[in-house]
Amino acid sequence: MKKQLISILIVAMACGTAWAIRGQFGHEQGASWAGGIFALALILVSKRKDWYSKVFSIALASAVGWGAGGMMSYGQVVGYGRSTSFPNAFYGLVMLMVIGGLYGILGGGFVGLTLEGSKQKKVNWGALLAEMIAGGVLGYYLFVVQLEWLMTPPREETWSVCLGAGLALVWHMARNNYTSSIRVSLFSALGAGFGFAFGNFLQTLGDILQIQFNMWNVMEYSIGFFGGLGMAYGVFSSEWPEETAASEGWESKIAMLLVFMGIPFINLIDSMGYHTLLERIKDPVNPETTAMLSTILGTLILTAVAVIGYFKYSKGTGGFGRNDVLMLFAVYLAAYILVSYIVVGVFAGRFPSNHQLYWVNFIVILLLARKQFSPFFADLLKDLNLNRWLFLLVGAIVVIMLLAFILVNSHGIMGGAHDRFPN
Numbered sequence: 001m002k003k004q005l006i007s008i009l010i011v012a013m014a015c016g017t018a019w020a021i022r023g024q025f026g027h028e029q030g031a032s033w034a035g036g037i038f039a040l041a042l043i044l045v046s047k048r049k050d051w052y053s054k055v056f057s058i059a060l061a062s063a064v065g066w067g068a069g070g071m072m073s074y075g076q077v078v079g080y081g082r083s084t085s086f087p088n089a090f091y092g093l094v095m096l097m098v099i100g101g102l103y104g105i106l107g108g109g110f111v112g113l114t115l116e117g118s119k120q121k122k123v124n125w126g127a128l129l130a131e132m133i134a135g136g137v138l139g140y141y142l143f144v145v146q147l148e149w150l151m152t153p154p155r156e157e158t159w160s161v162c163l164g165a166g167l168a169l170v171w172h173m174a175r176n177n178y179t180s181s182i183r184v185s186l187f188s189a190l191g192a193g194f195g196f197a198f199g200n201f202l203q204t205l206g207d208i209l210q211i212q213f214n215m216w217n218v219m220e221y222s223i224g225f226f227g228g229l230g231m232a233y234g235v236f237s238s239e240w241p242e243e244t245a246a247s248e249g250w251e252s253k254i255a256m257l258l259v260f261m262g263i264p265f266i267n268l269i270d271s272m273g274y275h276t277l278l279e280r281i282k283d284p285v286n287p288e289t290t291a292m293l294s295t296i297l298g299t300l301i302l303t304a305v306a307v308i309g310y311f312k313y314s315k316g317t318g319g320f321g322r323n324d325v326l327m328l329f330a331v332y333l334a335a336y337i338l339v340s341y342i343v344v345g346v347f348a349g350r351f352p353s354n355h356q357l358y359w360v361n362f363i364v365i366l367l368l369a370r371k372q373f374s375p376f377f378a379d380l381l382k383d384l385n386l387n388r389w390l391f392l393l394v395g396a397i398v399v400i401m402l403l404a405f406i407l408v409n410s411h412g413i414m415g416g417a418h419d420r421f422p423n
Contacts, residue, residue, distance in 0.1 A: 004236060007045040007375030010368050011232035012225045014041035017361040018333065019224025020217050020354070024340045028070035029266045033336055035066030035107055036259050038228060040329040041365070042111070042235060044322070045375050050244050051115065052320040055328065056255035056313065058114045063259060065110030069103035069162055073155040074196075078219075079418035081200040081407065082207075088419045090404040093197040095151055097400060099159055100196030100223050101189040105166040108188025108231050109173065112181030118241040121176075128172050132165040139164015179384055184234035186389055191230020194396045195223040201403040208411045214354045232375075239380040253313065260309025260328075264302040264335070271343050272298035283348040290347045298342045305335045326369065333362060 018034035025033070039062030043051050051058065077099065080092025117123040143149045143160040151159055173182045199222030206215035270276070278291040308331050312324055337358045344350050 003373045004375055004377055006368060006371065007236065007373075008229055008232040010045050010365055011038075011041045012229040013361050013365050013368075014038070014329075014333065015228025015231070016221040016225030017358055017365075018336065019227070020221040021336050021340045021358060022224075023217055023220040024343045025267055025271050026070070027270075028067045029263065029270055031070035031103075032063040032067030032263045033267060033332075034224065035063040036060070036263065037329070037333050037336065038062050038066060038107065038231065039111060040325065040332055041228070042232060044325050044329050044369060046235075047322070047372065047374050048240075049319075049321075052322065052325050054114070054244065054252065055320055055325055056252045056259060058111065059259045060255040061110040061114040062107060063263060066103060066107030068106050068165070069099075071158045072099050072102065072162055073152055073158065074099050076152040076155045076418055078200055078203070079416050080420050081197075081404075082204050082411075082414045082417035083419050084408055084411070084413060084417070085419060085421070086404060086408045087421055089408050090401060091420050092418075093200055093400045093404050094397070096196040096200050097193035097396070098151075099193075100227065101193030102159060102162040102166055103196075103223070104188035104190070104192035104227050104230060105185050106162065106169065107192075107227070108234060109166075109169045109181060109185035111188075111231065112184035112234070112238075113173065113178060115184075115235065115240055115244060116178050116181045118244055121241075123178075124176075128169070131168045131172055135164040135166075135168025135171075136161040137164070139167070179382065180238035180240055182384055183238050183381070184231060186384075187230040187234035188227055189230070190389065190392060190396065191233075192223050192227030194400070195226025195229075197396075197400045198222055198226070198403065201407060204407055204414070205410070207414065214352060217354045236375045237377045237381055239382050256309055256313045260332070261306040264305055267339070268298055268302050272339065277343075280343070281345040281348050281350075283345065285348075290345070293347050294342045294345075297347075298339050301335050301338050301342075305331060322372070330366065333365075337362065 015034075015038050018037035022030040022034040024030070036059045039059040040055070042062075043055050043058055074096060077092050077095045080088050081096065083089045083092065113123050113128075139162075140157070140160045143163065144157045149160075150157055170182060170185065173179075173185070196219070199219030202222060203215040203219040206213065206218060272295055274291050274295045277294045278287055281287070281290055281294070283290040309328065312328055315324075337355070340358070341351070341355055344352055344355070
């Protein structure tokens with residue numbers, strides 16, 4: 001059991017760190033990079049040679065799945081959790097649980113399907129994506145347009161798109177008997193959902209106690225940590241095909257190009273472009289030079305990531321090993337940490353304390369990852385055991401109710417607070 005816990009901890013810490021860094025980038029592109037790190041950490045500790053060989057495909061599936069939730073708006077919902085009214089605070093925490101759960105359903109489901117696909121049972125990705133797109137459209141028009149269920153007025157209600165797509169994903173997995181994938185999806189949802197609500201509690205409590213730290217980043221770390229914990233538990237407690245379907249050469253190549261070149265350079269354009277950094281950093285001394293140096297360094301770092309990814313892909317045509325996956329994971333996460341310094345203004349003399357903790361997590365993960373043992377539980381589950389999952393869900397909601405009660409009795413009116421319902 002100790003070995004499994006260490007493996008799960010490695011994945012949870014990697015996911016927490018990646019999601020905390022994602023806060024500097026935001027939206028789908030930042031979440032996609034973090035999602036790729038999620039998968040690389042999972043594959044690293046798996047000790048499955050067939051998973052090593054399709055590392056790029058799994059990383060791409062995770063990046064797309066976890067990244068899709070980046071379209072959802074949650075700033076207003078975080079404000080509900082800071083309300084002095086229990087109904088509003090409880091609503092805020094529960095809705096954050098819903099938003100986090102949607103991240104997990106999509107991300108965990110895509111990872112599970114990539115792992116469960118075999119030569120005898122291939123995943124029909126074309127049909128799945130068509131169903132999810134239709135589900136997303138129907139979800140928006142049903143919940144928002146027809147029923148007018150508004151979670152975050154006046155913000156965008158794109159949670160409904162993710163909900164419709166997530167339901168279509170679960171329905172597709174259930175129809176095609178992808179039981180292990182459903183388990184990963186549901187446990188990822190439970191972990192990320194609880195992590196988001198618990199993270200909002202920690203953030204608000206930190207502000208109440210006037211802790212001099214980026215408490216928003218603590219909330220982000222929480223959703224990643226618990227989401228990764230749920231995903232890792234779902235994977236390592238489920239039964240998988242003895243030999244998954246190997247990726248075709250062109251599939252691996254396209255996946256590598258998208259994960260190690262496409263996603264990083266989209267983040268470069270959106271978050272580290274010269275004009276973006278000039279406006280964002282606002283260096284009072286020499287803004288033009290600071291922005292230019294930042295953009296150049298960011299380009300060099302991401303070029304190195306692309307070169308290393310392509311080099312590993314070229315060398316891995318004869319088969320990937322654990323050291324290859326370790327290299328890809330370390331490079332991908334380290335680059336994400338480095339460019340996060342650029343985005344916050346390292347050339348303007350800004351070194352936020354939370355960024356130093358990213359490196360602490362990075363070092364601890366690598367030290368723990370040196371130990372090699374199977375992370376899978378002795379008794380792998382073949383069935384979903386929905387009753388146990390529902391019991392855990394109810395337990396999580398009860399805990400969230402208690403956290404909301406603690407918050408509303410711990411503070412007065414706070415900055416950034418919002419009320420969804422009249423007091």
